[in-house]
Amino acid sequence: MADLSTLGRRIRHFRTKAGLTLEELGDLTGTAPSQLSMVENGHREPRLSLLESLAAALKVSASDLLADEPPTPRAALEIELEKAQASPTYRELGLPVLRPTRSMSDATLGTIVGLHRELDRRARMSIATTEEARRANTAHRATMRARNNHLTEIELIAEQATKAVKHASGALTHRTVAEMAKRVGLSIVHTDDLPHSARAVVDREAGHIYIPPASIPGGHGLRSLALQAVANTVLEHHEPVDYADFLRQRLEASYFAAACLMPRAASVDFLERAKRDRNIAIEDFRDTFGVTHEAAALRFTNLATQYLGITLHYLRVDGTGAVVGAYENDGLPLPEDATGSTEGEVVCRYWSARQAFARTTRTSEHYQYTDTPAGTFFESTQTGTGATAEFSITLGVPYAESKWFRGRESQTRTVSTCPDARCCRRPEDGLKERWSGRGWASPRVRTHLFAPLPQGTYPGVDDRELYEFLEAHAQD
Structure with missing residues (x-):
């Protein structure tokens, strides 16, 4: 009624x-x-x-x-x-x-x-303050930690979607993704005039998914974008009511896409065999399903604790050492601000996530053991260069779990006492007194510190551009 x-x-x-x-x-x-x-x-x-x-x-x-x-x-x-x-x-x-x-x-x-x-x-707008967003992100990470970063209900929905198109393992093709979209009443349209602030747009009225015409660097970009748009329909997402709701929807859409690109049954089977061989390597997992290193590492966090009994941590860090994304359920002492938020905080310079940047040759993964106040961790880090800056992707586990992973024979070992400021942030004795008032530096300012929290129905997407784009293409 x-x-x-x-x-x-x-x-x-x-x-x-x-x-x-x-x-x-x-x-x-x-x-x-x-x-x-x-x-x-x-x-x-x-x-x-x-x-x-x-x-x-x-x-x-x-x-x-x-x-x-x-x-x-x-x-x-x-x-x-x-x-x-x-x-x-x-x-x-x-x-x-x-x-x-x-x-x-x-x-x-x-x-x-x-x-x-x-x-x-x-x-x-008043709800979406930077502090509120950071608190929402912190609460969101705590929720996922309690669930071992595993969403059973979305795993089941993704399994139904991939079984319907007879996909079980290997790289998911663009053609199969298009068929998955078609099954929920959507068609993929490639266009080069997307709003500058949007990676993809869905017109629910016309049943179109608009994505870029050329492949996004990283191997799985367009497939992932299209699958996230499919998730928007399959998971019955609506306009987010606040920033926390936006984060939840973004996570669920990304999780659905990853679960389709790397189906649970095939992924678990692959990882269990690698564990039996004591040869787990994110690069092998990545290549088997034709995805990026970051996507494979994140998907590993969805499955490792739930099916392999391995606790772990994940970090994406930019070239300055600031955390872009993080997850842990193994006790790694992540840097935090007063709200408990980790994003934007700088990790210890002795962690693998930053040590990897110092290597001359970065084509292979960097392996090391890191002693911390919470214990010793084995870490594997792969570096890369994005559109604007370099970054590193780290997957780590407690020392006892290193026996399952490739690279465990590494002789590289560092000691970190962070969050103790004497570890890597406070100058050594005498240096401050020696140079105080005698030196000067021009800082490399991170401009995002001065940027307001992205506004819009979907944070970061310009509403005017979005609706003008939809209206323009509705006339096609």
């Missing part, structure tokens, strides 16, 4: 169109005018028998009364105003409810509704 406000206004619209008063319609349906008034005002849900009587008296079908669309543009504004004034944001203001009268012009009503839209937009 349509929402009661819309239903009531549709009944009133057809009653007025038929030239009937409430009393006259009441006589035709055997209903008190006061009861009809409550139905028309959206305060009472009519029984099915009354709906059928109303439809017959108004000479329309019951489906005409139950349609989702408001009967007129004016009615649409009235319904929007009613819902806006029922929101917590408006109630907190302590202002009275404004009832639109017949004498109120459409222009006046439109202005009032416009003010409510802006009030809602600003309320959402």
Whole structure:
């Protein structure tokens, strides 16, 4: 059934169109005018028998009364105003409810509704502060840690999707991805005019997934983008209500894509064989399924604890040593700020994630053991260069688990006492006194520190560009 406000206004619209008063319609349906008034005002849900009587008296079908669309543009504004004034944001203001009268012009009503839209937009913006986003990200990481970074329900959905197209192992082809999209009513369209702030766009009305025409460096970029768009439909995602909801949806879409590119059964079988051979290597896992090193490392975190009994940690660090992404359930003492957030914090210079940058030859993985206050960890790091800067991808495990991994014979070993500032941040004795006031440096400023938190319905995506893009392509 349509929402009661819309239903009531549709009944009133057809009653007025038929030239009937409430009393006259009441006589035709055997209903008190006061009861009809409550139905028309959206305060009472009519029984099915009354709906059928109303439809017959108004000479329309019951489906005409139950349609989702408001009967007129004016009615649409009235319904929007009613819902806006029922929101917590408006109630907190302590202002009275404004009832639109017949004498109120459409222009006046439109202005009032416009003010409510802006009030809602600003309320959402105030929620999305940088601190709130960091707290949401920290809570999100804690939730995934408690679940061993494994989402059983999405694994099952991905299995159903890949089985439907008869894919079980190996590299998932672009053609198969297109078939998976088609099965949920979507078609892939390559275009070179995507909004600069968006990697992919979905037009639910037309059933199109818009992605770039050329392959994104990394081997699996376009397939992953298309599968994340499929996930948006399969997982019934809607516009996120806040930053935490945005993070949840982004994680679920990425997880679905990874679970399709690296199916659970085939991945676990491959990794169990590698464990039996004491030869687990992310590079082998990566090459078997034709994905990036980062994607393989992240997928390994989904499966390692759940199916192999291995606790671990994952780090993506940029060239300055700042954390871009992190996960751990093995006790590695990740750097944290006052909110418990790790992203943006700088890792110890003695960790593999930063030691790998110092190598002259970076074509192979860097293996090392790192002694920390929480114990010794074996780590494998692969470096790479992105669109704007270099980065490293690290997969690490406690010392006892190193026996399952390639590279365990490494003789490289470092000692880290972080978060103790004397480890690698505080100058050695005498150096500060020696050079205080005698030196100067021009800092390499990380501009993102000054950037506001990305705004938009989907944080970071320019709303105007997005909707103009959709409108332009709707004419194709």
